[in-house]
Amino acid sequence: MTTVLPDTGVGPLLREWREQRRISQLELALRADSSARHISFIETGRSRPSEEMVLRLAEELDVPVRERNALLVVAGYAPRYAQTPLDAPAMSSLRESLDRLLTAYEPYPALVVDGVYGVVAANRGVALLLEGVSEELLAPPVNAMRLTLHPEGLAPRIVNLPEWRADLLAQMERQIALLRSPALRELYEEVAAYPAPGRTAAGAGVADRAGWRGRERAATAFALPMLFEHRGRVLSFVSSIATFNTPMDVTVAELAIETFLPADRETAAHLHAHVAREA
Structure with a gap:
């Protein structure tokens, strides 16, 4: 199963996940030990999140593992999670x-x-x-x-x-x-x-x-x-x-x-x- 990666950057993707979860920027910031201002900057592309921040936000938004890899790739980082064939x-x-x-x-x-x-x-x-x-x-x-x-x-x-x-x-x-x-x-x-x-x-x-x-x-x-x-x-x-x-x-x-x-x-x-x- 493949994931389609858009060209819009990681910020809009994280915003989509946040909106899908019906969480405000402030609530997400509190959960991720960040600030609403920083979350806003990430979502609008004014700030590039670190690899750790991408993973932390994905965790708080309950993003599926495959999609976490996709977020990392769009953000410019290597995938974190392996995909091992079941017959390996x-x-x-x-x-x-x-x-x-x-x-x-x-x-x-x-x-x-x-x-x-x-x-x-x-x-x-x-x-x-x-x-x-x-x-x-x-x-x-x-x-x-x-x-x-x-x-x-x-x-x-x-x-x-x-x-x-x-x-x-x-x-x-x-x-x-x-x-x-x-x-x-x-x-x-x-x-x-x-x-x-x-x-x-x-x-x-x-x-x-x-x-x-x-x-x-x-x-x-x-x-x-x-x-x-x-x-x-x-x-x-x-x-x-x-x-x-x-x-x-x-x-x-x-x-x-x-x-x-x-x-x-x-x-x-x-x-x-x-x-x-x-x-």
Whole structure:
């Protein structure tokens, strides 16, 4: 994932980040142990910030690691954060830890994605969801958003597809607002253009519409569920996303671990029974 660097200098970029965070120059100055006058001079290009100041402001503005490198480059400094490929020897302990985490979460689905939703690891619980998905979508590199929203992917079996699709697209919109990523924008435009057929309980092969709506309401008491048809049953999941605290590498900063927790006892029992049959 690349970052587009404008020609306007680091000052306007820092101003954009400050305005996006809805922080005044005075508040930022207090946080960064500086003065509002100095912040104003930096933003207007009248003062060139030191490397330390660029990093301090980026920290206070919660700028993503990749974008901090971009700020440094525009300011005339070398990037501070490495971008180590996940398959590099230096990442072996991280890969092993992620594999242990995903395995421990079984039989529930869990996967790891990068900054543009490329799937870098997944457990056997995810395989349950992929039954019937087009082979083309499963060919590397696999993308989680394409896999979920494509008409030949998971979309036909997501019972509450309109709600789940809207939530995923809103998630991508928030990321696009935060990151200057042409690749992420291109992916969003692609998946947002996929047809979104309406789904009903009958269309999913489930006769009791009131039943699955009741389960949806129960789950939405605390989170929007993904209602998913599997072999004539509707499974209910809520998802959570975890990232690394204080990452010092761009690759690590952009990894996200998404887990799918059963939202009811029926789903949990079905997953355990499925694993027992497949063993």
